[in-house]
Amino acid sequence: MADNNDKVTSKTCWVWTQKAEKTNPSRSVEGEPIWPHYQQQAPRKWLEDGLIQDSTEFTGKGQMDLFELM
Incomplete structure (x- = not known):
C-alpha cells in the first residue's frame, strides 16, 4: 500500500486525463x-x-500529428 505522502514530480506540470x-x-x-x-x-x-x-504526454483532443499528414 502506498504511503499517503508518496508524491510524483512532473517534468512540466500535471494535467487531467480523459x-x-x-x-x-x-x-x-x-x-x-x-x-x-x-x-x-x-x-x-x-x-x-x-x-x-505529464503535460508533455498530452496530445490534445482532436489534434492531428504532423506524421498523420505524410
Whole structure:
C-alpha cells in the first residue's frame, strides 16, 4: 500500500486525463492543469490510477500529428 505522502514530480506540470474527466466532469477537464498546489508534485496514486499525466504526454483532443499528414 502506498504511503499517503508518496508524491510524483512532473517534468512540466500535471494535467487531467480523459479518465479523470469521465470520473469527475464537474472538476476535471482532459488536458487542463490539475489543482495549482499539485501541479508539480501530485499523489502517486493519481498517476497509477490514470487520472493525471505529464503535460508533455498530452496530445490534445482532436489534434492531428504532423506524421498523420505524410
